[in-house]
Amino acid sequence: MASVTLENVTRMYGAITAVDHVNLKIKSGEFVTLLGPSGCGKTTTLRMVAGLEKNTGGRISIGDNVVSDADKGYFVPSERRRLGMVFQSYAIWPHMTVFDNVAYPLRIRRRPDKEIQDRVMNALRLVEMEQYAERPSPALSGGQQQRVAIARALVFEPEVLLLDEPLSNLDARLRTQMGDEFRQLQQRLKITALYVTHDQSEAMALSDRVVVMHGGKILQVGAPEDIYRRPENRQVAAFFGTPNLLDAKVRDCRPNGGQYYKLDVEGQGWSGECHAASEMPKGADVTVMVRPENLQIRETGTVNGGLSWSGEISQAIFRGPHRSIMVKTPAQTLHVETPSLADVGIGRPVTVAAPSDAAWAVRN
Amino acid sequence: MTIIHNRSLDDINDTTPVLGGNAITRAFSGGSLTRLIGMLLLILILGFLTIYPLSMLLYGSLHSTPPGMAGEFNLNGYRSIMTTQNLIVLVNTVGISLAKTIPSLTIAVFLAWIVARTDTPFRGTLEVLITLPFFIPPILTAMAWGMLANPQVGVINMAWRWLTGAQDPLINIYSYGGVIWHMCQYSIPFLFLFMVDAFRAMDPSLEESSRMCGASRWTTFRKITLLLMLPVLTSSFMLSFIKGIETFESALFFGLPAGIKVITTDIYEAINHRATPDYQYATSLSFAIMGLMFLLVIAQWAILRGKSFQTVTGKGFRPNVMELGPWRWVTFAVCVLFFLVTVVLPVGQLLLGSFFRFFGFYTYDMLTLEHYRAVFSNSEFWRAVRNTMMLGLLGATATMALGAVVAYISVRTKWRGRSLIDGMAWLPWMMPGMVLGVGFLWAFAMLPGPIPIYGTIWALLLAYIALGTPVAVRVMTGSYHQLSYDLEECSRVHGASWLQTLWRILVALAWPAFAVGWVLTFFGIMRELSASILLYSVGSETLAVVLLKLWANGNAEQVSVIGLMMMLLVILFRWVQLRFIKARISKL
Incomplete structure (x- = not known):
C-alpha cells in the first residue's frame, strides 16, 4: 500500500480554475473522502490522481514515486500508475462476462491462466459474487455491477483505490449496506482509498478523514467528528445538515x-x-x-x-x-x-x- | 398505474362520469368506425405502393409479353436468367459490393474516430465537409469523374502525361477500380453518418476503466472500443453491402463501357438497350434479386439479434477526447484530403468543363459561356427543373406525412393491424430502385383504363413515395421513441384532447425529425435515377434523366452546367438543414 501526496495541485480549463493549489497527504492505508457540492473540483482532483486528467500545476506522488509534475512536464499515464478505480457508472464492459471483466487487469499484464483463475475467483469471493462469474455482465443489477467493479479494481492489488461516487446510482437501502461492506473490506485489506462523494452522511460513515472542498479549494481536512462538531469556518459549518x-x-x-x-x-x-x-x-x-x-x-x-x-x-x-x-x-x-x-x-x-x-x- | 386498495366508497365521485369530448376525439381514442375506415384507407394506400407492384413483378416475370399486351404464362423468364453469363453478373455484383464495403468501412471508422474522439482542429466543420458527398447526386460525380479520369482526355491523366512524359494513363475510371472508387465516395460519408454518433455517445468511463486496469491506449481501443462498436460495425457493414448491390449509377457509367455488368445494369439493358425490350427477362431478374435481398435482410437480422450494447447511460459525459499533439494536423489533413478528392475535385471539373467549348481542350481561346446560354434557353432543361422541384416538394411532403402516420400508429397505439402497415411500409427497403421501377412499370400498365398514371409525372411521384417510405418511417419512429409517454399523458391530464395533444405536444416536439426526414427524402428524389429512367416519358423527365440523355449524346459541357446548378441546390439545402433544423434540435 502506498501514500498519496498532492502538492499545490492545480487544474485550469482555459481561464477557469477547477482545482486551486490543493495540498493533501493521504497516509498509507487511510480512507480519505473528498466531499463537496457538484462543481467543487473533487472529481477533477480524483481524476488527476488517476492520470485521466493532467494537472496544470503542482506535483502528485504515489508512494515514493512522483507520477505527475507539471513544472517539469513529467507525467505517468494512467495505465502505469498501478491504481484501482471504481467509476460512478461502474463502467462494466457489456461485451464481457463477469469473469472476463474482473480478469481484464490481469490479462493485460499477461499473468498465467492459473493465476488469473485463482485471483479472479478470490476477488469475486471477496465481494460475494463468485456464483455469478459466468454471467454476461448486462444481466447484472446495479448493486451487483458495483461489486464487480470493486472486484475488478482490487484484483491486481493496486497501490491505491480510487472511487468516484460509487454509491450514488444505488437506492438508499443498498447504498448504506454497500457502504458498510465497503468500509469493512477496506479495513480488512488495509488499502489506501480516495473516495469522492457529495453525500455528507456517506462521507462521515466511511472515512478516516474528510476533505471538504468548495470552489476548487480545500476548506477543511479532519476526522468526521471534528468536521461536524468543530468546523473551522462558517462555510464548513453550513455544509453539513x-x-x-x-x-x-x-x-x-x-x-x-x-x-x-x-x-x-x-x-x-x-x-x-x-x-x-x-x-x-x-x-x-x-x-x-x-x-x-x-x-x-x-x-x-x-x-x-x-x-x-x-x-x-x-x-x-x-x-x-x-x-x-x-x-x-x-x-x-x-x-x-x-x-x-x-x-x-x-x-x-x-x-x-x-x-x-x-x-x-x-x-x- | 397503481391500484389503491381498501378505498371507501366515499372517495369515489357521486356522479357517474359521462363521455366527454367531441366526436373526433372519441373516434380516435376508442375503437370506432372512423378509425376503422382510416386504417383501411392507410392499408389501401400502402398496399398500392408496395404490395401491388411486388405482385405485379411476380405476374410480369411469368408473363411472356411486355406490359399491357396479351400473352401467355410460362417460366421462360426464369429459364432465361439461369445462364453462366448471369452467374458472372451475380459474382460481379456481390464482389464489387464487398470490395467497396470493406475499405469504405475502414476509412469511415477512421474518420468517425477523428471527428468524435480526437482534438483535431475544426472538427465541427470537418464533420459537415465529410458528410457533404453523401448529399451530392451520384450521377454528378459519376460524370465529373468520367471527365477527370478518362484515360484519353481526363484532366488527371493529361496532367500525369505532362508531368512525367509517360504515354499510358495513370488511372482508367472505366474499370472495376473505377466502379468501386465511385461507390466508395458515397459509402464512406454514409457509413460515417451512421457511426459517428455511436462513437460520440459511448460512455467514456468504459475506456477510462480499461486504462486504469493497466491497458495502453492502443490495447484499450482494440479490446474495448472496437468490440463495443462491433454491433454498430456489423449493421453498418450489412447496410453498406445491401446498398452496394442496389447501386446503379457507378456500374452504369464506369462498368458498362468496360463490359463489367452488375444486376441493376443488366435489368436496365434488357429494357432500354436491346432491339426489342425483353420485359420478361428483366422482370424475372428483378424478382430474383429481390430474393437475394430478402436473404441478406434475414441474415442481417440473424446476425444482429440481441447484439446491441446499451453504452449510453444518459448521464452527462465529459467528452473523452484524445490529445494528438502535432499529429492532430495530420488527422486534419486526412479529413481535408477526403473532402478535396470527393467534392472539390469533381465540382472543380464541372466548373472547368462548363466554361470551355469542348471538354478536354483547356486552352484560353476555348473559353466560352455558350453552354450556359444553351442550357438556360433550353425549354427541356426548365421543364426538368420544374418537374424535379415539384416531385421533390410534393414527394418529400407526402412521403414524410405517410411515414409520420405509419410510425405513430405502430409506435404509439395498440390498434389492431399496426404491424401489418408497419411491415408494408418497410417492404420497399428490400427493393432496389431499379426493381421497384420495373414493378411499377407493370403495375401502372395493368391498371384499368380510366386511371391514366402510366407515362405521367404521377408515376414517378408514386414510385418516389414508395422508395422513400421506409426511411421516413424509420426517422419518425426514432423520434417518437425518444419522446416519453409522460409528455403526452401529462397533456391529456391537463385537459387537452387527443388531437390537441397530437398537435401541440407530439408535432411540436417531433417536427425537427420530420424536417430532417423531409430534407433527406428531397435529396433522395433529386438524385434518383434508376426508377426514373424506367418510368419517365417525354414531358416528365427529371434533371437526372436529362443529364443522362445529354451525357449519352456526348454533351459533357452542358452536363457540367446543369450539374453545377444541382450542386448549388444541394449546398443550399444542406446549409438550410444545418443552420436551422440542427440548431432547433440542439435546443430541444
Whole structure:
C-alpha cells in the first residue's frame, strides 16, 4: 500500500480554475473522502490522481514515486500508475462476462491462466459474487455491477483505490449496506482509498478523514467528528445538515482547560457560553453554530449555563423519527429537532436551551 | 398505474362520469368506425405502393409479353436468367459490393474516430465537409469523374502525361477500380453518418476503466472500443453491402463501357438497350434479386439479434477526447484530403468543363459561356427543373406525412393491424430502385383504363413515395421513441384532447425529425435515377434523366452546367438543414 501526496495541485480549463493549489497527504492505508457540492473540483482532483486528467500545476506522488509534475512536464499515464478505480457508472464492459471483466487487469499484464483463475475467483469471493462469474455482465443489477467493479479494481492489488461516487446510482437501502461492506473490506485489506462523494452522511460513515472542498479549494481536512462538531469556518459549518447559525459578539474568552477556548457571547436578545478553536479578542464578531438535534425545548424560565433563547413555537413538522420545530426568537427563527413523542402547541411560549459544549463559534 | 386498495366508497365521485369530448376525439381514442375506415384507407394506400407492384413483378416475370399486351404464362423468364453469363453478373455484383464495403468501412471508422474522439482542429466543420458527398447526386460525380479520369482526355491523366512524359494513363475510371472508387465516395460519408454518433455517445468511463486496469491506449481501443462498436460495425457493414448491390449509377457509367455488368445494369439493358425490350427477362431478374435481398435482410437480422450494447447511460459525459499533439494536423489533413478528392475535385471539373467549348481542350481561346446560354434557353432543361422541384416538394411532403402516420400508429397505439402497415411500409427497403421501377412499370400498365398514371409525372411521384417510405418511417419512429409517454399523458391530464395533444405536444416536439426526414427524402428524389429512367416519358423527365440523355449524346459541357446548378441546390439545402433544423434540435 502506498501514500498519496498532492502538492499545490492545480487544474485550469482555459481561464477557469477547477482545482486551486490543493495540498493533501493521504497516509498509507487511510480512507480519505473528498466531499463537496457538484462543481467543487473533487472529481477533477480524483481524476488527476488517476492520470485521466493532467494537472496544470503542482506535483502528485504515489508512494515514493512522483507520477505527475507539471513544472517539469513529467507525467505517468494512467495505465502505469498501478491504481484501482471504481467509476460512478461502474463502467462494466457489456461485451464481457463477469469473469472476463474482473480478469481484464490481469490479462493485460499477461499473468498465467492459473493465476488469473485463482485471483479472479478470490476477488469475486471477496465481494460475494463468485456464483455469478459466468454471467454476461448486462444481466447484472446495479448493486451487483458495483461489486464487480470493486472486484475488478482490487484484483491486481493496486497501490491505491480510487472511487468516484460509487454509491450514488444505488437506492438508499443498498447504498448504506454497500457502504458498510465497503468500509469493512477496506479495513480488512488495509488499502489506501480516495473516495469522492457529495453525500455528507456517506462521507462521515466511511472515512478516516474528510476533505471538504468548495470552489476548487480545500476548506477543511479532519476526522468526521471534528468536521461536524468543530468546523473551522462558517462555510464548513453550513455544509453539513441545517445548523442554526447565529451572529454574536465576544464578551469574554478564556481557556477551557483542554485544547479549546470557552467564550462568553452576546447576540440580539440572548447571551451564553460556547466553545471555539482559538483565542478571540473581546468584541470580535463571531458566528455561533448550534445543531438542531442539540437544542432542547423547555418551559419558560431562566437556564443556568450554556445558551438559551426565549420565543414561541411557530411551526411543527412531524418527520417520523423526530419532530422539526421552528421557534421564533428575537434574534432569529431557530430550528429544533425533538423526539417525535414530545407534545407541542403552536404559539406556546418556550425557552430553547443548549449546553455550552454543543455550541461552536467561528470567526466571521 | 397503481391500484389503491381498501378505498371507501366515499372517495369515489357521486356522479357517474359521462363521455366527454367531441366526436373526433372519441373516434380516435376508442375503437370506432372512423378509425376503422382510416386504417383501411392507410392499408389501401400502402398496399398500392408496395404490395401491388411486388405482385405485379411476380405476374410480369411469368408473363411472356411486355406490359399491357396479351400473352401467355410460362417460366421462360426464369429459364432465361439461369445462364453462366448471369452467374458472372451475380459474382460481379456481390464482389464489387464487398470490395467497396470493406475499405469504405475502414476509412469511415477512421474518420468517425477523428471527428468524435480526437482534438483535431475544426472538427465541427470537418464533420459537415465529410458528410457533404453523401448529399451530392451520384450521377454528378459519376460524370465529373468520367471527365477527370478518362484515360484519353481526363484532366488527371493529361496532367500525369505532362508531368512525367509517360504515354499510358495513370488511372482508367472505366474499370472495376473505377466502379468501386465511385461507390466508395458515397459509402464512406454514409457509413460515417451512421457511426459517428455511436462513437460520440459511448460512455467514456468504459475506456477510462480499461486504462486504469493497466491497458495502453492502443490495447484499450482494440479490446474495448472496437468490440463495443462491433454491433454498430456489423449493421453498418450489412447496410453498406445491401446498398452496394442496389447501386446503379457507378456500374452504369464506369462498368458498362468496360463490359463489367452488375444486376441493376443488366435489368436496365434488357429494357432500354436491346432491339426489342425483353420485359420478361428483366422482370424475372428483378424478382430474383429481390430474393437475394430478402436473404441478406434475414441474415442481417440473424446476425444482429440481441447484439446491441446499451453504452449510453444518459448521464452527462465529459467528452473523452484524445490529445494528438502535432499529429492532430495530420488527422486534419486526412479529413481535408477526403473532402478535396470527393467534392472539390469533381465540382472543380464541372466548373472547368462548363466554361470551355469542348471538354478536354483547356486552352484560353476555348473559353466560352455558350453552354450556359444553351442550357438556360433550353425549354427541356426548365421543364426538368420544374418537374424535379415539384416531385421533390410534393414527394418529400407526402412521403414524410405517410411515414409520420405509419410510425405513430405502430409506435404509439395498440390498434389492431399496426404491424401489418408497419411491415408494408418497410417492404420497399428490400427493393432496389431499379426493381421497384420495373414493378411499377407493370403495375401502372395493368391498371384499368380510366386511371391514366402510366407515362405521367404521377408515376414517378408514386414510385418516389414508395422508395422513400421506409426511411421516413424509420426517422419518425426514432423520434417518437425518444419522446416519453409522460409528455403526452401529462397533456391529456391537463385537459387537452387527443388531437390537441397530437398537435401541440407530439408535432411540436417531433417536427425537427420530420424536417430532417423531409430534407433527406428531397435529396433522395433529386438524385434518383434508376426508377426514373424506367418510368419517365417525354414531358416528365427529371434533371437526372436529362443529364443522362445529354451525357449519352456526348454533351459533357452542358452536363457540367446543369450539374453545377444541382450542386448549388444541394449546398443550399444542406446549409438550410444545418443552420436551422440542427440548431432547433440542439435546443430541444
